[in-house]
């Protein structure tokens with residue numbers, strides 16, 4: 603089968619062996635895969651990962667291993683990316699994403715989905731309702747990461763909320779908040795990206811338009827900038843005793859200025875992957891339109907163009923078809 607393998611270099615292997623589903627697993631035939639910044643970071647050495655890339659997908663169950671219901675055959679599915687042990691205190695609390703024994707699809711100790719066939723445990727797969735198209739289904743994983751915020755904090759109807767950052771991550775948070783009828787302002791540097799939020803009928807503001815009076819004025823700020831400057835700016839917008847939600851992993855080696863966090867007694871919450879089901883429900887009800895996030899769809903044979911497009915300025919989501 604075709605598989606996009608990273609082993610110091612990224613290359614398309616046309617003869618990679620098709621895996622066999624083990625007991626309790628399903629074999630999935632890939633339809634579409636999303637390129638994530640994590641994939642790009644892996645090609646730069648992140649996680650020391652070697653193997654097939656990819657963790658955002660939609661596919662069809664082609665084969666089931668022992669102990670898996672045949673009802674899943676031919677069903678279109680998406681899947682949670684963390685493969686957990688199901689036998690530790692985190693797994694017992696339904697927090698498989700924090701299982702200390704986990705491997706992660708295409709990121710850690712498990713071949714990813716950038717290939718024609720791959721396996722997942724049956725408890726990881728979720729059937730996609732017919733009314734949700736392939737493009738929307740492929741974006742469930744990043745949208746679930748945005749929805750995770752809702753699981754972590756209580757946003758009251760009168761909470762003053764801001765999202766800082768207008769890249770893919772910030773826009774996914776914006777789409778989810780809008781779908782949930784949260785009142786927020788989306789702050790960013792790029793007029794054309796903020797336009798996606800504006801088109802939803804939500805409030806936007808360019809970073810340069812922020813005024814002195816905006817400082818320390820928000821109950822909740824979601825940081826989705828991926829930069830140290832963005833982190834410090836986000837912190838400066840949070841009210842005393844407010845909440846700062848960190849969505850981007852800021853790989854900062856230089857010193858962070860945390861004085862305002864202490865002085866204003868700000869609660870910082872780290873936020874990563876989320877559950878798929880609530881996002882599927884929002885998509886099913888037509889509350890989220892992902893199309894404005896898609897910058898290009900490529901065939902797997904043209905993966906080089908797809909990865910190049912992913913690095914271009916202004917690109918949002920790049921998808922690859924199988």
Ligand SMILES: [Zn+2]
Nearest residue numbers: 638639640658
């Ligand atoms: Zn991702």
Ligand SMILES: [Zn+2]
Nearest residue numbers: 687690693701
């Ligand atoms: Zn576990």
